[in-house]
Amino acid sequence: MAPDESLLAPDEGVPAQAAQAPQGGLRIRRISATPGHSLELGPDGAPAPRTGPEYAKLIDISRCIGCKGCEVACKEWNELGVEPTENFGSMQSHRDLSPDTWLLMRFNEIEIDDDLQWLIKKDACLHCEEPGCLYACPAPGAIVQYENGIVDFNQEQCIGCQLCVSGCPFDIPRFNPESKKVFKCNMCIDRVEAGLEPACVKTCPTNAISWGTKEDMLRLAEKKLEGLAARGFENATLYDPSGVGGTHMMYVVPHGDQLEEYDLPADPTAAPGALATLGSLRQLGASALGLGLLATALHYLGFGPQEPEPEGVQSGTGAGTADGEADGEADPRTDA
Amino acid sequence: MQGATDHAIVAGILPGYLSVPSPAQTSLASHLAESTPKPLVPDTVNYWGNYPKFLISLLKAWFGDTVGPENEYGYHYLAKPAGDATWLSMWDQAHQGKLEGLVALGFNPLLAGPDVPRLLQAMANLKWKVVIDPFMLDSAEFWRAPDVDPADIQTEVLFLPATHWVERAGSFTNSGRWAQWKEQAIDPPDGVRSDTWILSELFWRVKELYEEEGGAYHEPILNLQWNYLNPREPRLEELAQEINGSDLRTGELLSSFGQLRDDGTTTSGNWLYTGSFTEEGNMMARRGTDDPSGMGFHHDWGFSWPANRRVLYNRASADADGQPWDASRPGIRWTGDKWIGDVPDYGPTTPPDQAGAFIMTEEGVARLFTTYLVDGPFSEHYEPVESPTPNILHEDVPTNPLIHWYDGVRETLANGRDDYPYVCTVYRVVEREHFVTSNVPYLVELMPDFFVEVPYGLAEEKGIENGEQVRVWSKRGEVQGVAVVTKRIKPLIVNGETCWTVGVPVHWGFKGITTGSMANNLTPFVGDANTSCPEFKAFLVNMEKA
Ligand code: SF4
Ligand code: SF4
Numbered sequence: 017m018a019p020d021e022s023l024l025a026p027d028e029g030v031p032a033q034a035a036q037a038p039q040g041g042l043r044i045r046r047i048s049a050t051p052g053h054s055l056e057l058g059p060d061g062a063p064a065p066r067t068g069p070e071y072a073k074l075i076d077i078s079r080c081i082g083c084k085g086c087e088v089a090c091k092e093w094n095e096l097g098v099e100p101t102e103n104f105g106s107m108q109s110h111r112d113l114s115p116d117t118w119l120l121m122r123f124n125e126i127e128i129d130d131d132l133q134w135l136i137k138k139d140a141c142l143h144c145e146e147p148g149c150l151y152a153c154p155a156p157g158a159i160v161q162y163e164n165g166i167v168d169f170n171q172e173q174c175i176g177c178q179l180c181v182s183g184c185p186f187d188i189p190r191f192n193p194e195s196k197k198v199f200k201c202n203m204c205i206d207r208v209e210a211g212l213e214p215a216c217v218k219t220c221p222t223n224a225i226s227w228g229t230k231e232d233m234l235r236l237a238e239k240k241l242e243g244l245a246a247r248g249f250e251n252a253t254l255y256d257p258s259g260v261g262g263t264h265m266m267y268v269v270p271h272g273d274q275l276e277e278y279d280l281p282a283d284p285t286a287a288p289g290a291l292a293t294l295g296s297l298r299q300l301g302a303s304a305l306g307l308g309l310l311a312t313a314l315h316y317l318g319f320g321p322q323e324p325e326p327e328g329v330q331s332g333t334g335a336g337t338a339d340g341e342a343d344g345e346a347d348p349r350t351d352a
Numbered sequence: 353m354q355g356a357t358d359h360a361i362v363a364g365i366l367p368g369y370l371s372v373p374s375p376a377q378t379s380l381a382s383h384l385a386e387s388t389p390k391p392l393v394p395d396t397v398n399y400w401g402n403y404p405k406f407l408i409s410l411l412k413a414w415f416g417d418t419v420g421p422e423n424e425y426g427y428h429y430l431a432k433p434a435g436d437a438t439w440l441s442m443w444d445q446a447h448q449g450k451l452e453g454l455v456a457l458g459f460n461p462l463l464a465g466p467d468v469p470r471l472l473q474a475m476a477n478l479k480w481k482v483v484i485d486p487f488m489l490d491s492a493e494f495w496r497a498p499d500v501d502p503a504d505i506q507t508e509v510l511f512l513p514a515t516h517w518v519e520r521a522g523s524f525t526n527s528g529r530w531a532q533w534k535e536q537a538i539d540p541p542d543g544v545r546s547d548t549w550i551l552s553e554l555f556w557r558v559k560e561l562y563e564e565e566g567g568a569y570h571e572p573i574l575n576l577q578w579n580y581l582n583p584r585e586p587r588l589e590e591l592a593q594e595i596n597g598s599d600l601r602t603g604e605l606l607s608s609f610g611q612l613r614d615d616g617t618t619t620s621g622n623w624l625y626t627g628s629f630t631e632e633g634n635m636m637a638r639r640g641t642d643d644p645s646g647m648g649f650h651h652d653w654g655f656s657w658p659a660n661r662r663v664l665y666n667r668a669s670a671d672a673d674g675q676p677w678d679a680s681r682p683g684i685r686w687t688g689d690k691w692i693g694d695v696p697d698y699g700p701t702t703p704p705d706q707a708g709a710f711i712m713t714e715e716g717v718a719r720l721f722t723t724y725l726v727d728g729p730f731s732e733h734y735e736p737v738e739s740p741t742p743n744i745l746h747e748d749v750p751t752n753p754l755i756h757w758y759d760g761v762r763e764t765l766a767n768g769r770d771d772y773p774y775v776c777t778v779y780r781v782v783e784r785e786h787f788v789t790s791n792v793p794y795l796v797e798l799m800p801d802f803f804v805e806v807p808y809g810l811a812e813e814k815g816i817e818n819g820e821q822v823r824v825w826s827k828r829g830e831v832q833g834v835a836v837v838t839k840r841i842k843p844l845i846v847n848g849e850t851c852w853t854v855g856v857p858v859h860w861g862f863k864g865i866t867t868g869s870m871a872n873n874l875t876p877f878v879g880d881a882n883t884s885c886p887e888f889k890a891f892l893v894n895m896e897k898a
């Protein structure tokens with residue numbers, strides 16, 4: 017499959033590491049602070065069609081038993097550190113997500129119509145189609161969205177400004193004050209790239225987590241909702257919020273009328289953020305003004321990159337070559 | 353657990369659920385006569401009728417050529433214990449000072465049994481104690497338990513660091529009776545030996561002592577077969593083959609327990625596992641995923657005893673004509689000349705009308721009641737030994753009259769609910785596996801602290817806030833931990849009175865990377881009348897904010 021030039025050739029300086037697909041085959045959809053990679057600015061201003069599969073994880077909350085096996089699988093696979101925890105009057109392991117805890121099962125006991133409900137929700141990045149984190153990020157390449165739907169943070173390029181944290185409508189990214197970098201779930205991108213499901217999907221003993229193309233997961237969700245309705249969950253719903261363009265981690269929510277009890281915002285939106293600002297600047301003639309204006313824009317935002325890698329940025333060719341090589345060699349998508 | 357009981361890691365049975373001989377059974381013939389059931393109706397398979405084949409093949413596996421019809425196949429080499437050797441009885445013996453030493457292999461008895469304060473006294477009465485385990489256990493360092501003064505304890509403890517199951521090959525049997533072979537994943541640390549090496553050394557050193565010094569009744573030790581490539585450390589495959597059994601005339605491994613004989617020409621270390629390691633190889637290591645019936649039988653995956661049958665009593669899934677009761681979920685089906693589906697309960701060509709559906713009972717049919725229960729044949733309601741309420745069915749006999757009472761135990765029980773008004777129950781949590789996970793950082797992270805689940809209404813009544821420390825005590829001991837206040841535990845109305853239940857998890861002790869109260873500080877030293885399983889699930893406590 018021939019690489020789509022509009023997606024692959026960065027005309028705005030993109031740090032080589034960011035543009036380079038980690039394993040060679042991943043195609044990029046958007047790059048933080050890099051409007052040339054934004055689909056909104058694709059040919060004719062229309063979003064370019066995907067050329068490979070779009071993946072999604074589907075969490076069936078009604079099947080989860082709260083064993084937290086997925087939390088351990090996540091830590092094991094991603095080699096995340098052990099954190100000291102304490103029981104704070106709950107079966108929940110940690111109080112909150114952290115740079116070392118990308119996935120947290122949140123427990124909430126409520127009574128609905130005098131009936132006790134133990135709500136257990138998997139809290140982790142939803143991999144938004146319109147990622148507020150990426151839109152807000154001023155550091156080129158620190159956040160990358162791949163065509164398969166995964167939104168990945170690239171700590172090498174992260175400048176620690178934490179704008180992604182305020183840009184995320186789900187309160188997901190977590191800042192590590194020591195390394196001054198931000199972390200979150202990367203959907204086990206290395207596994208996905210190798211044709212495997214994410215570690216949490218693999219480990220779940222009740223099949224509460226499914227994995228496949230977004231299309232298949234939507235179909236599966238429909239079936240699950242029918243089943244829940246037949247069991248009397250008349251408010252059961254699919255959580256795939258349109259305010260962020262839909263997500264690549266979706267939930268089947270048994271009590272769809274109680275989203276706030278699951279800590280799921282009813283109407284999340286992705287603020288346009290830095291990407292849009294840069295996009296407008298670019299339309300104003302950023303290509304002519306070149307890097308100078310971009311740098312000004314970044315400076316104006318107050319968060320200039322700390323490691324700008326001047327060669328790659330200025331010429332654009334170094335990054336482009338690396339990118340081209342990486343993508344040229346690889347099978348665009350090793351289909352699962 | 354399934355594999356452990358299959359291989360007789362419980363009192364009263366030999367491998368394959370054969371009976372431990374009693375002192376009254378003074379000959380092989382008398383043991384076989386009393387242990388082999390007779391069919392009660394015609395056309396009953398009565399599979400236990402094969403008992404002599406299983407026992408004699410077991411004796412041949414253990415003692416080889418040294419036994420035969422002339423010496424009753426070594427029947428007299430078997431111990432014939434007079435008393436029972438159940439958990440509670442064993443520790444009661446120690447408590448009375450009648451047990452000299454104890455070997456704990458892969459087990460943490462101090463935390464696993466009821467009434468830890470009593471167990472600590474019992475352990476302190478031992479002269480020596482050997483603990484064989486991958487981790488330094490609470491049981492090995494019982495002299496360091498809270499409230500114990502090491503100076504008071506004279507017991508010599510020997511700790512033998514042994515491999516963990518990830519550090520060696522072997523098999524697991526799950527509750528569905530699937531024996532699945534696994535490979536060694538990592539090397540053991542330096543100085544750590546396999547339990548097969550440890551047990552072999554124990555055997556050889558005892559045997560060498562007998563050879564040098566002689567001794568009373570040395571035959572069972574001297575005649576025990578130990579024919580392995582490396583007799584100081586048998587390979588697990590060799591043991592698995594020995595368990596499977598072989599034909600002594602041909603030297604070939606057997607493929608089915610149907611081939612076992614009672615004339616000394618076959619061996620089998622456990623008749624249920626015959627067929628698990630055959631001339632074709634290690635059946636437990638198979639990983640075929642085919643499932644042609646779609647019923648989840650997966651006959652090419654591992655080995656399921658007996659005979660690779662995946663569902664026991666599958667004959668009962670079909671009607672008198674051999675047709676499935678539920679056609680959408682067939683167990684087995686009679687085609688007119690054979691059974692298809694799962695491995696059938698009896699011969700693949702035995703017509704449906706020629707044998708009863710329940711092959712292991714003497715009557716060939718299912719049982720609504722049994723004569724095997726000491727308090728049977730019918731079930732009866734008894735209250736726990738500590739109960740918040742009278743037994744309104746029969747107030748004079750509130751608890752099971754056939755419970756065995758050990759000396760001094762009645763004194764450790766609450767007398768009514770005045771001082772101990774709440775019911776307490778002990779359980780596990782899904783994040784942890786007994787005590788070994790106290791050493792696994794990621795799992796400790798998930799479930800870090802000992803806690804007490806307190807029902808919402810009771811917490812309100814006692815002014816206990818979620819997350820506060822609470823103290824819970826029974827007449828035997830106490831625990832302290834974080835209160836997890838929950839609406840999941842509802843009050844019970846028992847005989848018109850509100851009865852609150854609190855819950856405590858069993859996974860904590862004083863060793864490992866997480867430490868906390870031992871739940872069994874609270875539990876009573878009383879066992880079920882039939883199984884001797886301790887009464888962990890209902891007893892009385894009191895509770896206050898700490
Ligand atoms: S959930 Fe938050 S961190 Fe994840 S992609 Fe969406 S905006 Fe970004
Ligand atoms: S592994 Fe599955 S069942 Fe267990 S907590 Fe995670 S989602 Fe729930």
